Amino acid sequence: xxxxxxxxxxxxxxxxxxxxxxxxxxxxxxxxxxxxxxxxxxxxxxxxxxxxxxxxxxxxxxxxxxxxxxxxxxxxxxxxxxxxxxxxxxxxxxxxxxxxxxxxxxxxxxxxxxxxxxxxxxxxxxxxxxxxxxxxxxxxxxxxxxxxxxxxxxxxxxxxxxxxxxxxxxxxxxxxxxxxxxxxxxxxxxxxxxxxxxxxxxxxxxxxxxxxxxxxxxxxxxxxxxxxxxxxxxxxxxxxxxxxxxxxxxxxxxxxxxxxxxxxxxxxxxxxxxxxxxxxxxxxxxxxxxxxxxxxxxxxxxxxxxxxxxxxxxxx
Amino acid sequence: xxxxxxxxxxxxxxxxxxxxxxxxxxxxxxxxxxxxxxxxxxxxxxxxxxxxxxxxxxxxxxxxxxxxxxxxxxxxxxxxxxxxxxxxxxxxxxxxxxxxxxxxxxxxxxxxxxxxxxxxxxxxxxxxxxxxxxxxxxxxxxxxxxxxxxxxxxxxxxxxxxxxxxxxxxxxxxxxxxxxxxxxxxxxxxxxxxxxxxxxxxxxxxxxxxxxxxxxxxxxxxxxxxxxxxxxxxxxxxxxxxxxxxxxxxxxxxxxxxxxxxxxxxxxxxxxxxxxxxxxx
Numbered sequence: 051x052x053x054x055x056x057x058x059x060x061x062x063x064x065x066x067x068x069x070x071x072x073x074x075x076x077x078x079x080x081x082x083x084x085x086x087x088x089x090x091x092x093x094x095x096x097x098x099x100x101x102x103x104x105x106x107x108x109x110x111x112x113x114x115x116x117x118x119x120x121x122x123x124x125x126x127x128x129x130x131x132x133x134x135x136x137x138x139x140x141x142x143x144x145x146x147x148x149x150x151x152x153x154x155x156x157x158x159x160x161x162x163x164x165x166x167x168x169x170x171x172x173x174x175x176x177x178x179x180x181x182x183x184x185x186x187x188x189x190x191x192x193x194x195x196x197x198x199x200x201x202x203x204x205x206x207x208x209x210x211x212x213x214x215x216x217x218x219x220x221x222x223x224x225x226x227x228x229x230x231x232x233x234x235x236x237x238x239x240x241x242x243x244x245x246x247x248x249x250x251x252x253x254x255x256x257x258x259x260x261x262x263x264x265x266x267x268x269x270x271x272x273x274x275x276x277x278x279x280x281x282x283x284x285x286x287x288x289x290x291x292x293x294x295x296x297x298x299x300x301x302x303x304x305x306x307x308x309x310x311x312x313x314x315x316x317x318x319x320x321x322x323x324x325x326x327x328x329x330x331x332x333x334x335x336x337x338x339x340x341x342x343x344x345x346x347x348x349x350x351x352x353x354x355x356x357x358x359x360x361x362x363x364x365x366x
Numbered sequence: 367x368x369x370x371x372x373x374x375x376x377x378x379x380x381x382x383x384x385x386x387x388x389x390x391x392x393x394x395x396x397x398x399x400x401x402x403x404x405x406x407x408x409x410x411x412x413x414x415x416x417x418x419x420x421x422x423x424x425x426x427x428x429x430x431x432x433x434x435x436x437x438x439x440x441x442x443x444x445x446x447x448x449x450x451x452x453x454x455x456x457x458x459x460x461x462x463x464x465x466x467x468x469x470x471x472x473x474x475x476x477x478x479x480x481x482x483x484x485x486x487x488x489x490x491x492x493x494x495x496x497x498x499x500x501x502x503x504x505x506x507x508x509x510x511x512x513x514x515x516x517x518x519x520x521x522x523x524x525x526x527x528x529x530x531x532x533x534x535x536x537x538x539x540x541x542x543x544x545x546x547x548x549x550x551x552x553x554x555x556x557x558x559x560x561x562x563x564x565x566x567x568x569x570x571x572x573x574x575x576x577x578x579x580x581x582x583x584x585x586x587x588x589x590x591x592x593x594x595x596x597x598x599x600x601x602x603x604x605x606x607x608x609x610x611x612x613x614x615x616x617x618x619x620x621x622x623x624x625x626x627x628x629x630x631x632x633x634x635x636x637x638x639x640x641x642x643x644x645x646x647x
Contacts, residue, residue: 082497082500103500104500106496106531108527109523109526109527109530111520111523111524111526111527113485113489113519113520113523114489114492114520114523114524114527116489117486117488117489117490117492117493117520117524118489118490118492118493118496118524118527119493120489120490120493121489121490121491121492121493121494121495121496121497122493122494122496122497122500123493123497124478124479124490124493124494124497125493125494125497125498125500125501125503126497126501127497127500127501129493144483144486145486145489145520148480148482148483148486149479149480149486149489149490152470152472152480153471153472153479153480
């Protein structure tokens with residue numbers, strides 16, 4: 051069963067989060083790492099090996115993980131606490147909300163397997179994590195595309211006041227954005243390429259798919275712009291709406307349910323600004339997803355490059 | 367004045383503050399605050415290292431109130447400690463007060479955490495104790511929790527975590543008043559044998575009469591004697607009586623949220639004073 055969303059032969063970088071955290075920790079001695087029995091599966095083990103005295107194993111106990119991270123932040127430390135997104139969002143919500151977000155502590159929540167990045171079924175697929183977290187005041191939400199985003203985001207997450215949630219991509223993570231004139235800036239969306247017919251607004255690994263689909267749509271004589279918005283909250287409405295408010299077809303692309311994620315963020319921002327136009331979502335359906343191989347599931351649920359192209363051609 | 371007399375006098379004053387706050391607001395968790403007054407007096411008048419004029423002092427011991435609804439009792443202790451002015455207590459529960467009905471760290475000086483969603487305090491205390499130890503601080507961490515919070519799984523996640531990390535700088539104080547929102551604890555969810563549970567989690571366990579100041583001081587001394595940065599965490603299980611110090615309330619049908627008629631507050635104060643003066647004669 052294929053468990054990776056990387057394309058065969060694609061350039062990847064190993065454990066970018068773990069290595070970026072080690073590098074950030076060299077600069078900032080307040081940084082500590084915690085996990086709930088998922089160190090090896092969230093690339094936190096890289097940090098644990100480099101800084102064993104700054105790594106804290108909390109056991110398979112997510113409520114303790116985030117309560118303790120809050121307590122550590124109150125003593126002046128800067129915790130990065132990792133688990134799977136499903137457990138952070140569903141199981142430990144009350145602790146994130148009241149112990150971390152309400153007092154606005156600098157705790158950095160690192161969630162593995164966001165959206166559809168595992169074929170294990172609903173127990174592991176955090177298809178609604180952004181929907182859950184967007185309602186939490188004070189929380190910054192980051193949905194990185196690739197290893198470049200992750201490497202550049204980690205020090206900015208540590209430096210930013212208040213809590214953050216990172217939708218972690220782990221293991222051998224695709225490296226895509228190095229081919230573009232791009233740097234990650236917390237809170238900013240970036241136009242990766244221009245195009246006259248269609249505007250893609252994307253986040254997370256769907257930016258990688260959006261860029262690939264844009265290239266292939268050229269063969270259909272469709273010219274596609276891509277706006278990457280790795281920070282979901284606070285949302286860079288200025289940059290995104292400047293692209294949305296045109297005669298081009300607008301398509302949002304997210305690795306998340308169509309409920310409460312990027313599509314609704316963009317749509318809500320557009321309506322507030324008085325922009326009334328059709329926006330086509332590429333997103334997961336509002337249902338519990340099946341188990342299986344990731345390429346199969348991405349094709350089934352519309353996240354594959356081929357499905358994106360068909361969605362665009364149908365909508366034009 | 368002996369340690370014991372000093373703490374008893376503090377507890378007496380705190381109970382008066384509680385009755386005054388309860389009357390001003392017409393409601394409040396007066397029964398719980400009265401039962402916990404001896405514990406909180408022992409903590410603030412005898413155990414805790416703090417600076418009244420600098421509640422954020424880095425070297426302070428941390429007292430984490432997990433049971434947000436006990437805030438009324440905690441405010442009385444903070445007033446007794448000189449951290450909150452006594453005159454401010456009458457604002458308890460009013461709009462724009464720094465003293466909300468349920469305790470919150472963002473509102474009140476000296477309030478380390480926002481309790482109220484139960485079962486959080488000990489998890490935060492584990493992180494506070496880890497963080498202080500990691501940075502070489504000798505400060506201790508006290509977490510006050512209720513026996514109702516023993517229903518919450520997170521409390522036991524934290525209990526195991528504290529033992530695993532050998533948090534000798536952590537002391538938990540459990541107020542066992544045997545009452546929770548829907549009734550007597552043993553009818554809601556049986557938590558006994560409580561001492562055995564903590565011992566099984568690897569803690570140094572003492573169980574005492576939480577309204578006996580001499581017993582409280584002895585227990586805190588025993589906990590302090592073995593408090594080292596890397597060692598066994600300590601728990602003091604305190605059996606207490608709702609409404610303690612005011613016979614009218616001690617004898618009333620036990621309720622999580624006690625109703626007190628307007629004309630009864632003065633009777634409560636008089637009974638409290640009579641009892642205190644009788645004991646100290």
